[in-house]
Amino acid sequence: MKPRIEVVAIDCLMLRLFDEIAETNMPWMLAASERLRICFAEYLTDLVPSYTTLMVHYDGLALTPAQARERIAQALTDLRPETQNLGQCHVLPVWYDLSVGPELALLAKRTGWSVSEVIRRHSEHQYQVFALGFAPGFAFMGLVEEALAAP
Known part of the structure; x- marks a missing residue:
């Protein structure tokens, strides 16, 4: 891991921990988040994690950008x-039916599998949730089998 710091705003820095999304990133992201909360203490106004980055909003009246960078370095030591x-x-119930999932037929056609095979492959995998957001309870799930990946 070779972290980089990017400027987002006068009181906000982006800490880029990884270049690619991977399930193995999550333990590092959690550890870095906890350390940043400790090192910034009351000067942290928000910490926004993503798949590969942590956006650090800090009190720009209390810390200079150089001091914020020092705290990030301290957190990563x-x-x-x-x-x-x-x-x-968590086991989530899923309703697979063409009446509510018209993309099933399209995905089956694209992969050359039957609809039953698409369902089997999708439901047998254990997905890691990277984040919650967008809508209440909406899970940003981890990586899926390449053939099942669809926008």
Whole structure:
């Protein structure tokens, strides 16, 4: 991991920890988030994680950009990935039916599989949720099998 810091605004820095989305990033992202909360303490106004970055909003009246960068460096010193509290497995009911999922037929045609095979492949995988947002309970799920990936 070779983190980079990018300027977002006068009181906001983007910490880029990874260049590619991977499930193995999550323990590092959790550890870095916790460390940043500690190092910035009351000067942290918001911390916004994504798949590969952490956006650090800080109190620009209390810290200079150089001081914020120092706190980020301090937070990343000897960083180790989180190995506990990595979440839990939830089983979500899914209703696969062409009346509510018209893309099933399109995906089956594109892959050359039957609709039943698309459903089997999609439902047998255990997905990692990277974040919640957009709408209440909306899960930004992890990586899917390439053939099943669709916009």
